[in-house]
Amino acid sequence: MRALFVDDEVEFLELMQKRLARRGMDVSVAADGQTALDILDATAREGGEPFQIVVMDVRMPGMDGLETLRRMKEKMPHLPVILLTGHACMGVAVQGLDLGAYDYMLKPVAISELIIKMEEAARSAA
Amino acid sequence: MPSTMSSPHRGYKAIHRRVLIMLLLMALTPLVALGLFCMDRLTAIYDEKISAGLEAVASSKHRALDTFMGERIAQIKTLAFTHSYDELSNPSRLSAIFSVMQSNSRSFVDMGIIAMDGRHVSYVGPYDLHKANYAETPWFSEVLRKGIYVSDVFMGYRHVPHFIIAVLRHEGRSSFILRATIDMEAVDALLQRVYSGPSSDAFIVSEQGILQTDSHHNGPILSRYPVPVERLARNSVVTQTQSTADGREMLAAMMRLNSMPWVLVVMDDVREGLKPLRQLKGFILLFTLLGGLLTCIGAELCTRRLVASLEAADQKQAHIDARMLQSSKMAALGKMAAGVAHEVNNPLMLIQENAGWIRDLLEDEDAATMQNYEEIKESTEKIEQHVQRAKGITQRMLGFGRRMNPGRTEVLINTLAEQAVDMLKTEAANRSITIERHYDPQVPVILSDPAQLEQVFINIIDNAIDAMGRDGSITIETHAQDGGVRISFTDTGPGMDRETLQRIFDPFFTTKKVGEGTGLGLAICFTILEKLGGRIDVQSEQGHGTSFTVSLPAEPPQMLPEEGAEEQK
Known part of the structure; x- marks a missing residue:
């Protein structure tokens, strides 16, 4: 599975990349929303293997998760996005789901749970 | 006493006291002032009324007495000047004249003709005074000096209170004195007839302050009773209050007689006259006291209710304040808790993932050859356990802060x-x-x-x-x-x-x-x-x-x- 992780915690991104690679996933990372959109654009333009799932933080400097989500959905409405955040707020969750997010998960989440959710999401889009 | 989230204390007792004092002052002051004013006015009106009544009585009695005395003096004067010495010195003739006088009025007790040497020339009356000689008596010299003389009351030879009217008549070269005695009983009867109340008193006193008649309250005839002669003008009434020997408060009206150097005194018991006033005053006092009592009770009840509702309102407000304080505290802490939870969740995730990464890496190692393999594995599991515990706490915190x-x-x-x-x-x-x-x-x-x-x-x-x-x-x-x-x-x-x-x-x-x-x-x-x-x-x-x-x-x-x-x- 090809996944894109978007988070301003670079250490978190590195860990996820390493751990998920061990579990057979191809994980790309972006430290902010704009980079994530650029990566998606470049992949589409260059005809690379498309991403099956995006896991994204909500609170990020610059373009936040919700805005990034809105722009992603404009271009790739079928790309499933899971919001993963340390900030629990029902309002944000509802807003994210309204914008087309697949689900909303609260940090810290066990990697096994995250993988199950990612697989579910990828299947739903397929 | 069970404790609850409580209210601040206020000096309710002091408030109660202040409100009560203010209410009482405002309510009782006009009440007491009205009571005192009514009492004062009533007393003044009654004093005036009683004085006026007494003065009227004194005035009418004064007229009666003056008339009586004037008539008697005139009678004797007329008799002396219309009859000759010869006629009057004749006992049978004198007796006949006296009988005629007695038939009109029995106020004369006796009558006599006295020669210039003080001897009785003729006498008609119940006493044995035919041989009496008045040359040494004070009245004798007075009549010789003045020509006509009316004495004060005295006991004389007969030892009965009486006064005399004596007229000096010069007839040619000789002179004689016609002397008549008036019984004080006649005057007493006149006083009693004119005025008789239950505790009233009417009497005559000489200008020298000697009682000329008996007085109920001031003693028997000829006792001393000083009168303010200097204040007594003719035909005017002077009133004054006086305490009697038995402690009674009396009002006295005094009038000087025109015909005699005597003063008429009419007295009445003030208390007797003031009885209705006292009753009325009693009623006023009673109503004032009752009104005061009711006011006090009403003020106390009102104050109690007022302070109780104030206390209740305060308690309610304190409760609301406490809840509002708690609410704002909650809101502030809620925000802080959510912020803290968020900030903690990210590092928690990193701790968990790092521990997970160690566990991942351990899978590549040979448990048998790696020293401390089990210890490291166990520690990573514990790290993950405690992260889960911390996650539980942060999630509760987020739940608390969640809106x-x-x-x-x-x-x-x-x-x-x-x-x-x-x-x-x-x-x-x-x-x-x-x-x-x-x-x-x-x-x-x-x-x-x-x-x-x-x-x-x-x-x-x-x-x-x-x-x-x-x-x-x-x-x-x-x-x-x-x-x-x-x-x-x-x-x-x-x-x-x-x-x-x-x-x-x-x-x-x-x-x-x-x-x-x-x-x-x-x-x-x-x-x-x-x-x-x-x-x-x-x-x-x-x-x-x-x-x-x-x-x-x-x-x-x-x-x-x-x-x-x-x-x-």
Whole structure:
């Protein structure tokens, strides 16, 4: 599975990349929303293997998760996005789901749970 | 005394005292002033009336006496000047004349003709005075000097009070004195006839201050009775008050006679005359006192009610203030808790993932050859366990700080309470704690959030079980209240001291051991109920258990738009 992780915690991104690679996933990372959109654009333009799932933080400097989500959905409405955040707020969750997010998960989440959710999401889009 | 979230103390006793004094001053001052004014005016009016009455009596008696005396003097004068010495010195002739006079008035006792040497020439009367000689008596020289003389009362030879009228007549070269005696009984009768009241007195006193008649209150005839002669003008009345020997307050009206150097005194008992006034004064005093008493009672009752309602209002306000303080504290702490939880969640995730990465890497190692393999594996698992524990705490913190619209589902509170009991009844039974339920079947169905309410009930019951430890009981009661419901949870636990009670709803305040409680349970209950439009109150007495009371409205309030906006941040 090809996944894109978007988070301003670079250490978190590195860990996820390493751990998920061990579990057979191809994980790309972006430290902010704009980079994530650029990566998606470049992949589409260059005809690379498309991403099956995006896991994204909500609170990020610059373009936040919700805005990034809105722009992603404009271009790739079928790309499933899971919001993963340390900030629990029902309002944000509802807003994210309204914008087309697949689900909303609260940090810290066990990697096994995250993988199950990612697989579910990828299947739903397929 | 059970303690609750209490109100500040105010000096209600001082307020009570001040209000009462003010009310009494305002109410009693005019009452007393009116009473005193009425009394004073009444006294003045009565004094005037009594004086006027007495003066009228004195005046009329004065006229009568003057007429009487004037007539007697004129009679004697006429007799002396219309009859010759020869006629009058003839005893039978004198006796005949005296008989005629007696037939008109019996006021003359006797009559006689006295020669210039003081001897009785002729005499008619009941006494044996034919041989009496008056040459040495004071009146004799007076009549020789003045020509006509009226004496004061004296006893004389006969030892009976009387006075005389004597007229000197010069007839040719000789002279004689016609002398007549007037019995004081006649004057007394006149005084009594003119004026006789129950304690009144009327008498005559000479200008020298000697009583000329008997006086009821001032002694028998010829006693001393000083009169203010200098103040007594002719035909004018002088009144003065006087205390008698027996302590009676008398009013005396005095008039000088025109015909004699005598003063007429008419006295009356002031108290006698003032009886109706005294009664009226008594009534006024009684009504004033009664009015004063009623005013005092009324003022006291009013003040009590006033201060009681002030105290109640203060307590209500203090309660509202305490709740508002608690609410704002909750809101501030809620925001902080959510912020802290968020900041902590990210590092927690990193700790967890790092531990996970170590575990991943360990899978590549040979457990047999790697020294400390098991120790490292065990430690990473423990790290993950504690991260899960910390996650539990941050999620509760986020739950506490979370703002959301409460649900609006039909809730039957009795059923919901029973569900909460079901969750904890095994735990309670294990600790020999009984849960008694008294559900009011009349409680209405309300609109609320059953999931959150159940969390509240479980929290309260769980706390009660923890507080009691073993052996005890929890009583759950439901009641209908103002269209909503009230549920109370009363335990037989150790109760709480005042300090604990005041902080019981504060987030992170706990009396449990470290690791056993986060101190968020009741804080969450408080915020949940606040969002549901209800409230939670606690009452506790050390050694006598604790009672939590949850009140809920018929339906939760609509969340304000700005609160919804807050949610989006």
